[in-house]
Amino acid sequence: MPPAMASVKERTADELLQELNRTPLFMTTLDETDGEGGENVELEALKALVFEGTRAEVAANFREQANELAKIKNWVDAKEFYTKALAALKTPLQQVDSEAGAADMSAVEVDEEAERKKERELEEACYVNRALCNLKRQNYRSCNLDCAATLHLNPLNIKAWYRSASACLALNKIAEAQDACERGLAIDEKNIALKTLSTKIIKRKDHLNVLERKRRERDECLRAEELTLKKALKNRNIATRSTTKAPEMEDAAIKLADPVDSSSTLTLPAIFLYPVHLQSDFVKSFQETESLADHLSYIFPLPWDQDQEYTTANVECYMETSSGGLIKAGKKLPLARVLGSGKVEVVDQLVKIQVIPKQKVPGWLDEFKKKRVST
Incomplete structure (x- = not known):
């Protein structure tokens, strides 16, 4: 060794x-x-x-590295090097303190005007290329900011207009995209990329207009249906109220068979409550022409009713009034007639029916009265 x-x-x-x-x-x-x-x-x-030389030389070094990374579509690192190049262009010029240093500078005199021009060209190139990195990474706002910086340096930069229009199109800012595209074409009316982009913008505008028209039509239809439903409830004298604690009922709601015909059959969600046994049954669609007995006939017998207390003949049905009291609901009456009395209020689009075995009605009523007094 x-x-x-x-x-x-x-x-x-x-x-x-x-x-x-x-x-x-x-x-x-x-x-x-x-x-x-x-x-x-x-x-x-x-x-x-890396930092040897003038500001332009240092920036050019970073820009070259960024360009190489952009070629292989490494947009993250390319953007970082373009940012470093821009930072290098903004660093203060080194001051010469010694006489020897001053002599060296006079010996190798730098053409300041040419240097400034070179720096300006580098700055423009770095901004517009960083805009590309941001565009590819879907950082559209940053892309527009870099394009604006580019155009501030050179309003005739076609790439900046193209990339700004592309970013605006991606954000569905059609007016801004059209404006940027038109400004670019005013500079170069034969630019293929801008002409192709202009066609895309027009197609997107037409597509968005179609969507907007459908949205307006849908909103108008919903408003018409809402007004028709309100009219239907008013004609039937059915009082309704909404709270901030509405239960989750999926798509269950008060509906008309024909949403734009107030005279068509009305259906309402309903819940049968069995307070004595703390149980319940949900009926998603209860037609106004149906009676409580129509639904109780298929709900009974209840699987948990061990003593077989719940039969259509052996239960009483009650509904709360808007004043907080109770009314006895006839089991054979149509729902529209029960609700149309004006005493019952449908809260959060849900009809609530209390079902009590006859032999337990007195005790349940006493308990209900006590709770009402206490509240």
């Missing part, structure tokens, strides 16, 4: 790997130290190379 490598014998494999990881060519992780808590001189030297 050569004398220069003699020290290798004294190190373990892990120590050798750590040493290699501090050498930029062999790094697997970014190690900022030289192994003794100081700077990694080789790494710092490589970093410094």
Whole structure:
């Protein structure tokens, strides 16, 4: 082994790997130290190379790296390097303090006007290309901001108009997309990309207009149905009220057989409550022409009624009034007649019917009265 490598014998494999990881060519992780808590001189030297030269040269370096990443559609990293290039263009110029430094600067005089022009061109290119990264990543607002920055530098930048129009189209901002597209075509009326995009915008506009027309028609239809239902309830003298604690009933609701004909058959959701046994049955569609007995006839016998107390002949039905009292509901009367008395109020579109075995009615009524007094 050569004398220069003699020290290798004294190190373990892990120590050798750590040493290699501090050498930029062999790094697997970014190690900022030289192994003794100081700077990694080789790494710092490589970093410094990135920032060598004028602002335009540093920005151009970042832009080239961004362009390479954009070519392979690595939009995230490409955007990051375009951002670094823009940041480099905004860094303050280094001031020359020493006489020697001033002499060097005079020896290698920089054409400031040409440098500013180069910086402006780089800034424009970085903004418009970062706009592309944002467009591809669906960051449409950021894309528009970058396009605006580009157009501030150069109002004739066709790519900026195209990308701004594309971002606006993606957001369904049709007027803005059309405006951007038209401005671009005013600069280059033969631009194929803008002409194709203009066609897409027109198609999207037509599609959205169709959707909007259907939405308006649907809303008008719903309003007409709502007014018809209100008229139907008023004609039948059925009082209704809504609360903030409406129960979940899926699609069950008060409906007309013909939503635009107030004279058609009305149906209402109903719930049969058995308070003595804390049970209930839900009827999704109770027609106004049907009676309580019509539904009780198929609901009975109840699976949990061990003593067979619940039969159509052996129960009484009660409904709460709008004042908080009770009325006895005739089991053979049509629902429309019971509700049309004006005493009962349908709350949250649900008809509530209390079903009590006859022999337990007195006790239940006493309990109901006590609760009413206490509240």
